[in-house]
Amino acid sequence: MQKSRFPAAFLAALAPDPTTPRTGRWLRMIFGLALAVLGLGAPIASAGTTTIPVTNGSFETTYGGSTATYWYHLNAANGWTPSTDSAYAAYNIGDSVGIGYPANNAAFAAAANGKYAVNLFGVKNITQDMGTQTFNAGDQLSVSFSGGFPNAGGTVKGGLFYAKFIINGVTYTSSAYDTTNNTGGSGSWQTFTFTQTIPANVTGTFQIQFSVDQTLTYRPWLDNVSNVTVTSVGGSTPTITTSGTLAAVSTTYGTASATPSSFTVSGANMTAGITVTPPAGFEVSQTVGGASGYAGSGTAITVGSSGTIASTTVYVRLAATATVGSSPYSGNITCVSSDATTQNVATVSSTVSKATPTATLTVDNSPVTFDGSPKAATVTLSASSVAGSVQNILTGGAATQTASNTYAVTGDFVPTDTANYNSLTGLAAGNFVINPAAQTYASWASTNGVTGGPSYVGNDGLSNLLVYALDLKLNGGNGSA
Known part of the structure; x- marks a missing residue:
């Protein structure tokens, strides 16, 4: 939570008290300013502690809508918006008129602070919009208030109710407060405190709400709601931490590195996840095996989300698409997140060799x-x-x-x-x-010293040879038949 540059005494002096006459309010403001300047007023909030003021926390600022002197409607104009515009909103129980209401039942001897208090059963819940606020992870929000247990009788009894902080639509609810267990018994008030730790950095609309357990017929009362105190526990700046040294992940073209290298990254007080982006040629993943999880050359992945990010292993390898011509590859893997200092993890020069085809x-x-x-x-x-x-x-x-x-x-x-x-x-x-080529009679005769021969020497060698042999056998000729 961002701390105000004005001391608490100064802020208190500026806060008007509607029950004080106008002249008195001006004197109070001047006196408060003097105390603030001299350092004699309310102490300045300690380091890491700030206050968000609650409007009309004692319900003393009335709102029109009734001529009755013992109650008034709650409305955003006086700080609180009820879910039901009940006629039984804020009761005057601090004077003789109020003490006698409801009929035949003196609920309290007095309000916890001032004259008025709220019967939560009548309004179901009341909400106050406290503007846009910024909280850091680990901030503790705290508010105190009084719960009333009326004197027994009629339907006006104590019961269960809850306090809630609503931040940017997210509701943080207290445990149940049971006014029937007030140590002072019936007709008493008891102080309760609701404290909530904010899990992650957030900026948004901030509301405080009180609601009754509507499943019961008992009726808890509410008064004296304090300002909301914000205590910063420390370490509110988003911080990225990396660990580990990478090794070379050389490979052959068309095949991702067989054995990836790795490092770890973690975050504290994060407002968003950590974006991990490798240089060209490399790819990263939160899983080690196969193609699963790897985003591709130079493509980012996101580790974790807001709040605390546990130490996470990031695996690094050369992508199958890394080329020989662009080799060797090197560069920084960047780890980036909103409001955090960027952390770089250096890769080791890695080469891509030519692949051997088949x-x-x-x-x-x-x-x-x-x-x-x-x-x-x-x-x-x-x-x-x-x-x-x-x-x-x-x-x-x-x-x-x-x-x-x-x-x-x-x-x-x-x-x-x-x-x-x-x-x-x-x-x-x-x-x-x-x-070899087919043998002719002429080549055979020449090879074997035979003269003469058939007149059709152009035939194939085997035929010529057979004709010559037949001529010799039958005619005793010279093979010229």
């Missing part, structure tokens, strides 16, 4: 027949893990072959993305076969 090559033009001209295998890329092409095809270690034989074929696979993938050299593609 590819399968297949010879697609084997076998061929020798015809005297050079022959070369052609190769097809039948499968690969990434796009690419086949280059540098060798047939038996050379570009071409001229002799009939069986030759081992190799080729290189060159990926399209040569920046991030290695090339594969000397991949086996299979065999390339050059079959």
Whole structure:
């Protein structure tokens, strides 16, 4: 809570007392100012303690709506808004007129402070809007008030009621106060105090409310509501703390780091969660395994929320999308939250190596027949893990072959993305076969020293040979049949 720069005596002097005549109020103000300046008035609130004033806490400021002298309506104009505009709002029980009301029952000898008090059963609840306030986590709010237990008789009895602080729509409720347990018995007042610790930093509309337990027929009374005291316990500034030193998380392209590094982050008095943002190439997560939880390269995650953020492990790795060309990667991971000093966690320079693809090559033009001209295998890329092409095809270690034989074929696979993938050299593609040409009669005769022969030498060698042999056998000729 932000502390007022004016001393309590000064503020007290400025607060008007509607029961004091105008001249008296001016004298009181002047006297109070003098005391404040001289330091002789009410003590200045101790360090870490401030006060939020409650308007009409003793219900002495009346509001129109009735000509009766023993009661008046509560209204926002005099500080309190009731949920029910009951005729039995604030009773005058401090003089002879008020003591006799309700009929046949002297409820109290006097109010707890002044002449008036409130029968909570009649109004159900009363609320005071205390404007926009700022509270820090750990601040303690405290308010004191008097609960009344009327003299027994009729329907005017003690009972249960509650005090509430409502901050930005969030309600903090006290335990039940039972005025039937007042130590002074019936016709007495007892002082109660409601204290609430604020769990998180908050700014918003602040209200104080008192409500009755409407399930009971008993009727608690309320008077003498004090100002609200705010005590700062300390450590109200949001603080981010990090711990741990990161290690290198190098990897290969297309694969996130196999083993992430990590650090811890925590927060105290936070108004919001901690935004953890890695530099480009890195990604962070609150879980260690697989792809789960990682937000992607350079993308932030949020750790915790307002209040206290327990020590949380943040895992760091290179993303699968980090490229070889941008490697090595480094930079700070920033931990940021509203009103807190940013904390940086340095990454260690980490590299991305080229990945090695897979590819399968297949010879697609084997076998061929020798015809005297050079022959070369052609190769097809039948499968690969990434796009690419086949280059540098060798047939038996050379570009071409001229002799009939069986030759081992190799080729290189060159990926399209040569920046991030290695090339594969000397991949086996299979065999390339050059079959010998068919033998003719002329070549056979020449090889075997045979002269003459059939006139249709152009036929295939086996036919020529058979014809020649048949001619010799049947005709005794020279194979020219």
